[in-house]
Amino acid sequence: SQKIEQNSEALNIQEGKTATLTCNYTNYSPAYLQWYRQDPGRGPVFLLLIRENEKEKRKERLKVTFDTTLKQSLFHITASQPADSATYLCALLPGTALIFGKGTTLSVSS
Amino acid sequence: GAGVSQTPSNKVTEKGKYVELRCDPISGHTALYWYRQSLGQGPEFLIYFQGTGAADDSGLPNDRFFAVRPEGSVSTLKIQRTERGDSAVYLCASSLDRRETQYFGPGTRLLVL
Numbered sequence: 001s002q003k004i005e006q007n008s009e010a011l012n013i014q015e016g017k018t019a020t021l022t023c024n025y026t027n028y029s030p031a032y033l034q035w036y037r038q039d040p041g042r043g044p045v046f047l048l049l050i051r052e053n054e055k056e057k058r059k060e061r062l063k064v065t066f067d068t069t070l071k072q073s074l075f076h077i078t079a080s081q082p083a084d085s086a087t088y089l090c091a092l093l094p095g096t097a098l099i100f101g102k103g104t105t106l107s108v109s110s
Numbered sequence: 111g112a113g114v115s116q117t118p119s120n121k122v123t124e125k126g127k128y129v130e131l132r133c134d135p136i137s138g139h140t141a142l143y144w145y146r147q148s149l150g151q152g153p154e155f156l157i158y159f160q161g162t163g164a165a166d167d168s169g170l171p172n173d174r175f176f177a178v179r180p181e182g183s184v185s186t187l188k189i190q191r192t193e194r195g196d197s198a199v200y201l202c203a204s205s206l207d208r209r210e211t212q213y214f215g216p217g218t219r220l221l222v223l
Contacts, residue, residue, distance in 0.1 A: 009150075043114070043201050043214030044153065089152050096166040097143055098212060100152030 002027045006090060006101040013080055014109055021075040021104045023090035030092040033066055033073050038087045038103065047088075048075075080108045112136070114215035116202050122221045123192055131187040131218045135204030142185050143212060144177055145201040153201050159185060160208060192222045 004025045013019050023033070032051040036044035050057045050066040050073065057064045063076040077084050087103040115134045123129050135142050140161055145153035155169040159179045167177070174192075179185040189196055199219050203212040 004152075041216070043203070043216050046211050046213070049211070091152070093209060096158045096208070097145075097155035097169070098153070099155070102150065102152050 002094065002099065004028075004090060004092060004099060004101040006088075006104045008104045009102070010105045010107070012107045012109065015081060017080055019077040019080050019084070019106055019108070021088050021090075021106070023073040023075070023101055025071050025092060028071070028092055028094050029068075030094055032093065033064075034091045034093070034098070035062075035064060035073075035075050036089040036091060036100075038089060044089055044100075077106070080106075082108050082110050084108050114202055114204055114213055116200075116215040116218050118218060119216065120219045120221075122223065124223050125192060125194060127192050127222075129189050129192055129220065131189075131200050131220070133185045133187070133202030133204075133215060135183065135185070135202070136213055137183075139204035139206055139213075140182070141205045141208050141210070141212075142179060143203045143205075144185070144187050145203065147199045147201055147217070156187070156200075158208075165208075189220075192220075194222050196220060197222045 034049045035047045038044045048064045050064045061078045065074045085108050087105045089103045091098040091100045117132045142159040144156040147153045157177050158166040162182045174190045177187045199217040201217045203214045205212045
């Protein structure tokens with residue numbers, strides 16, 4: 001069956017460090033992969049989309065990589081700040097609707 | 111501009127009751143989605159509308175769940191004979207068209223006692 005795994009439920013890092021979150025998938029051949037941020041009590045907010053023919057995408061302090069051979073995406077936040085603390089979700093769109101991983105909750109301490 | 115809005119923000123009901131959850135999508139967005147999110151999980155797809163029609167309702171868990179979008183804008187998710195297992199956050203999202211970026215509302219927190 002199709003599966004998306006974000007292999008860390010929680011990640012704690014110090015301010016200024018780089019946070020790296022992992023998303024692995026099986027039994028998909030997605031055209032692209034998306035990353036969302038979700039704060040407590042809020043809906044997910046779209047951050048970045050990376051296509052299968054793109055190895056890397058950047059937006060300000062965010063960087064996403066996509067390896068279709070390994071079936072893995074890495075999401076990096078450089079120079080992390082306490083305001084980056086949230087749950088980050090990866091998602092695929094294999095058909096009609098998004099399929100999400102469980103998310104990784106990032107805590108950045110000052 | 112205004113984002114996706116959902117009402118009510120919280121709903122507490124008793125087992126067996128009927129509930130309606132409302133979603134106001136971003137103006138001009140033809141695609142509308144309902145998802146359900148349980149604690150510690152990612153959102154799970156329920157139903158997708160393209161315009162007024164339900165193009166994909168394969169995520170609805172059973173026939174107690176039903177959704178409408180009669181004029182191609184506002185949508186209502188209806189749950190009959192609620193069960194405790196229906197307790198979750200119900201999220202609505204809209205996009206300009208299928209496969210475009212989805213914008214989520216804040217969700218309705220449903221608690222069935």
